[in-house]
Amino acid sequence: MHKVAHEALVEELKKPEALKAYMAECESYKVGFTARMLGALLVNTGNLVYGRRPSYEKFKAVEVIARIPYQSWESVAYTWLTAYFGDELKALRLSRILPFARHAQDNETMHVVVMSQIVHKYGKNGFIRHTFIPIAFSFFYYWVIWLLSFFDRRVAFELNYEFEDHAYHQYKQFLEENGDVLKTRPVVSAFLKYYGREAANEYELFESIMIDEVIHRCESIKMAEELIHGRLS
Numbered sequence: 001m002h003k004v005a006h007e008a009l010v011e012e013l014k015k016p017e018a019l020k021a022y023m024a025e026c027e028s029y030k031v032g033f034t035a036r037m038l039g040a041l042l043v044n045t046g047n048l049v050y051g052r053r054p055s056y057e058k059f060k061a062v063e064v065i066a067r068i069p070y071q072s073w074e075s076v077a078y079t080w081l082t083a084y085f086g087d088e089l090k091a092l093r094l095s096r097i098l099p100f101a102r103h104a105q106d107n108e109t110m111h112v113v114v115m116s117q118i119v120h121k122y123g124k125n126g127f128i129r130h131t132f133i134p135i136a137f138s139f140f141y142y143w144v145i146w147l148l149s150f151f152d153r154r155v156a157f158e159l160n161y162e163f164e165d166h167a168y169h170q171y172k173q174f175l176e177e178n179g180d181v182l183k184t185r186p187v188v189s190a191f192l193k194y195y196g197r198e199a200a201n202e203y204e205l206f207e208s209i210m211i212d213e214v215i216h217r218c219e220s221i222k223m224a225e226e227l228i229h230g231r232l233s
Contacts, residue, residue: 002099002103003103003106003196006103006107006212006215007196007197009211009215010208010211010212010215013211013214013215014207014208014211019211019214022214022218023214023218025218026161026217026218026221026222029161029221029224029225031158031161031162032154032155032158034152034155034158035155035158035159035161035162036158036162038144038155038159038162039158039159039161039162039163039166040162042141042159042162042163043162043163043166045137046058046061046062046065049061049129049133050129053173054170054171054173054174054177055124055174056115056118056119056122056124057119057124057125057126057129057130058170059115059119059170059171059174060112060115060116060119060125060130060134061129061130061133061134062167062170063108063111063112063115064112064134064135064138065134065137065138065141065163066108066111066112066163066164066167066213066216067105067108067109067112067138068138068141068142068145069145069156069159069160069163070100070101070102070104070105070108071101071105071142072142072143072145072146072149072156073097073101073145073149073153073156074097074098074101074102074105075146076146076149076150076153077094077095077097077098077101079150080094080150081094081095096226097223100219100223104216104219106195107212107216108212108216110191110192110195110197111209111212113189113191114187114189114191114192114205117189117191118187118202145159145160153223153227154224154227157220157221157223157224157227158220158221158224160216160217160220161217161220161221161224164213164214164216164217164220165213165217167213168210168213168214168217171206171207171209171210171213172210174206175203175206175207175210179203182201182202182203182206183201183202183203184201185201185202185203186200186201186202187199187200187201187202187204187205192205
């Protein structure tokens with residue numbers, strides 16, 4: 001999904017009925033055992049370090065890590081393409097992953113840059129918990145996803161679904177519990193403007209990020225389903 005289409009979909013999904021219908025499209029999918037176990041390990045580790053409840057600091061860590069699968073997918077796709085330049089059908093199938101991976105990386109980069117500025121503004125930007133640990137974890141997570149993507153892309157897509165689903169529910173809870181306050185806090189971000197998105201306040205920002213995670217969640221499952229049906233193999 002390209003940026004223009006993505007941003008149009010974000011606006012559409014701000015309507016509760018549209019969001020509910022969109023989410024229903026991928027909720028019937030049954031995630032496999034391996035992805036569920038790895039997803040639970042990932043989420044529970046994050047909860048152990050940052051707490052179960054959503055917070056600015058936790059969101060920053062989540063967004064640092066959320067970029068990683070898309071980087072890994074792109075790297076693996078290009079690695080396989082090196083071996084399959086002579087197989088046009090295989091090259092086409094691998095190339096279908098690339099536009100989504102590239103756009104999702106840019107989108108998640110916007111999340112983490114803007115979130116970092118907000119965390120810094122509120123003085124909640126400790127080096128160990130909020131910079132070192134997410135970056136160190138990302139290094140290992142990159143190679144876990146890389147190996148999964150290389151040997152079993154379906155599990156890699158399903159694991160990303162689990163992580164993005166967790167992120168969605170965290171943002172949803174945060175908006176429900178703090179909505180009135182968030183609407184009084186303006187957002188001023190040069191990077192957000194550079195990306196091409198507007199948000200008058202933190203409520204609008206977090207709502208749009210929540211919807212981004214829903215889109216990434218469902219797109220990951222669409223990729224997994226295409227693998228099952230042989231269209232990405």
